[in-house]
Amino acid sequence: MKAAGTAPLSPDAGLPRGRNAAMCKPKAPEANRARIIKAAIDEFASRGFKGASMDAIAARTHTTRAMINYYFGSKEKVYLAVLEHVYAEIRQAESLLDLDHLPPVDAIRSIVEFTFNYYLDHEGFVRIVVAENQARGRHLRKSKAMRSLNRPIIDTLARVIARGQAEGSFRANADPVEVHMAIAALGMFNVTNQYTFGAIFQRDMGAKGDVRRRREIVTEVIFGYLRKMA
Amino acid sequence: MKAAGTAPLSPDAGLPRGRNAAMCKPKAPEANRARIIKAAIDEFASRGFKGASMDAIAARTHTTRAMINYYFGSKEKVYLAVLEHVYAEIRQAESLLDLDHLPPVDAIRSIVEFTFNYYLDHEGFVRIVVAENQARGRHLRKSKAMRSLNRPIIDTLARVIARGQAEGSFRANADPVEVHMAIAALGMFNVTNQYTFGAIFQRDMGAKGDVRRRREIVTEVIFGYLRKMA
DNA sequence: AGTTTAATTTGCAACTTCGTTAATTCTAAG
DNA sequence: CTTAGAATTAACGAAGTTGCAAATTAAACT
Numbered sequence: 001m002k003a004a005g006t007a008p009l010s011p012d013a014g015l016p017r018g019r020n021a022a023m024c025k026p027k028a029p030e031a032n033r034a035r036i037i038k039a040a041i042d043e044f045a046s047r048g049f050k051g052a053s054m055d056a057i058a059a060r061t062h063t064t065r066a067m068i069n070y071y072f073g074s075k076e077k078v079y080l081a082v083l084e085h086v087y088a089e090i091r092q093a094e095s096l097l098d099l100d101h102l103p104p105v106d107a108i109r110s111i112v113e114f115t116f117n118y119y120l121d122h123e124g125f126v127r128i129v130v131a132e133n134q135a136r137g138r139h140l141r142k143s144k145a146m147r148s149l150n151r152p153i154i155d156t157l158a159r160v161i162a163r164g165q166a167e168g169s170f171r172a173n174a175d176p177v178e179v180h181m182a183i184a185a186l187g188m189f190n191v192t193n194q195y196t197f198g199a200i201f202q203r204d205m206g207a208k209g210d211v212r213r214r215r216e217i218v219t220e221v222i223f224g225y226l227r228k229m230a
Numbered sequence: 231m232k233a234a235g236t237a238p239l240s241p242d243a244g245l246p247r248g249r250n251a252a253m254c255k256p257k258a259p260e261a262n263r264a265r266i267i268k269a270a271i272d273e274f275a276s277r278g279f280k281g282a283s284m285d286a287i288a289a290r291t292h293t294t295r296a297m298i299n300y301y302f303g304s305k306e307k308v309y310l311a312v313l314e315h316v317y318a319e320i321r322q323a324e325s326l327l328d329l330d331h332l333p334p335v336d337a338i339r340s341i342v343e344f345t346f347n348y349y350l351d352h353e354g355f356v357r358i359v360v361a362e363n364q365a366r367g368r369h370l371r372k373s374k375a376m377r378s379l380n381r382p383i384i385d386t387l388a389r390v391i392a393r394g395q396a397e398g399s400f401r402a403n404a405d406p407v408e409v410h411m412a413i414a415a416l417g418m419f420n421v422t423n424q425y426t427f428g429a430i431f432q433r434d435m436g437a438k439g440d441v442r443r444r445r446e447i448v449t450e451v452i453f454g455y456l457r458k459m460a
Numbered sequence: 461a462g463t464t465t466a467a468t469t470t471g472c473a474a475c476t477t478c479g480t481t482a483a484t485t486c487t488a489a490g
Numbered sequence: 491c492t493t494a495g496a497a498t499t500a501a502c503g504a505a506g507t508t509g510c511a512a513a514t515t516a517a518a519c520t
Binding site: 283284285295296299303304305 | 476477478479480481
Binding site for chain 1: 277278280281357359360361362363364365366367370371376377380384407408411412414415416418419422423424425426427428429430431432433444447450451452453454455457
């Protein structure tokens with residue numbers, strides 16, 4: 001009897017899916033998965049992929065390393081699940097902005113401020129994105145879900161810009177991807193480079209007053225580019 | 231025969247320090263140090279602090295791990311030397327721009343394009359800065375040299391902006407640090423986030439044509455903010 | 461009940477990595 | 491030539507990793 005190597009290997013996302021749905025396992029299967037991902041976010045964000053320790057994740061969840069491997073299969077699989085999770089979260093939050101029902105200028109201000117704030121409030125997300133880039137996108141590439149997951153923001157932005165151009169307030173040659181990039185770049189830099197920048201230029205990047213001022217500057221920078229010149 | 235006047239310049243780490251200066255270093259002490267740092271830059275840039283392996287650095291230099299520890303003392307000391315080295319390099323390159331002798335607008339364009347290009351051509355530098363930030367500036371803080379090393383760029387930028395304001399082409403309330411930050415943010419993002427961004431939005435961030443176009447956009451963005459409104 | 465199957469625990473085995481230490485070579489000075 | 495001290499090598503030990511296999515537990519189905 002060794003049900004050892006069986007590993008149902010819950011394919012990618014899912015529940016233990018035998019054919020009988022309402023079957024139950026001794027303990028808590030799905031709730032554990034969620035708790036593990038949550039803990040993994042903190043750990044990966046804090047130490048990067050290589051730096052993170054499965055034991056540390058286990059410790060944060062009252063489970064064991066073996067348990068996590070049982071659920072996910074490997075460290076990399078956990079990381080991938082984390083990656084998809086955090087991206088899904090930000091796009092989900094973005095979708096609530098309802099940019100299509102705002103005047104173009106308001107919509108842009110809205111998305112800029114939202115992005116700036118989101119990065120600030122979700123340093124974990126930012127750190128994971130950075131870590132993934134440091135890993136040259138090795139893991140991200142393996143996720144099919146990513147592209148479809150991120151399409152909406154660009155499409156929405158494109159519509160907003162088009163409306164702004166139609167009403168004559170935005171410049172003609174404005175590429176949505178480039179605009180999104182500028183917004184992300186300015187918003188992220190505060191967070192990603194806060195330590196070197198803060199140490200070198202003696203600015204506490206987290207200081208409340210400075211943050212508000214900087215957010216205002218970022219907005220102005222974006223509009224400075226987007227706005228149609230006189 | 232080898233250079234007698236060695237003066238190992240041991241920064242602070244305890245190298246041999248007899249009182250008799252012109253002593254006897256059989257081999258090449260300082261040259262090795264330089265080679266090691268160079269190799270260490272690649273390794274640290276490629277894998278981050280934790281990911282980097284002393285053995286790998288050793289392999290790149292035809293020496294051994296013990297040798298490196300003999301020269302530097304520890305992995306962290308090597309990393310610190312690397313950090314100071316790459317920062318010194320970029321500031322050195324910047325200083326050659328001679329911004330004080332250019333009209334304000336030209337000076338700004340000059341520094342923006344230089345920064346953008348430098349990051350692009352020195353991905354290693356960028357990756358090390360990012361890695362250090364991911365480590366929350368833990369190592370950087372230990373280096374006294376950093377602040378004085380980075381002061382000049384801000385001072386220079388401040389003078390350029392002041393001149394631009396005096397001649398009426400730049401807005402009144404422009405903070406040099408914030409401007410420097412915007413320039414750095416936009417220039418760095420291309421490099422730091424090229425993998426996630428590229429994978430998600432299907433843009434090859436390194437494509438020659440796109441690069442030139444993006445550099446132009448960055449310049450316009452900066453001027454969009456800096457330029458005095460009509 | 462009894463069996464089956466999933467969930468969980470325990471323990472292990474292979475790897476990697478770093479820093480030190482002791483031994484060895486080498487150069488220049490005396 | 492001798493010798494002192496630097497440069498270099500080889501080997502070791504301690505930590506910390508991951509992933510797997512086997513043993514254990516507990517529920518669910520017949």
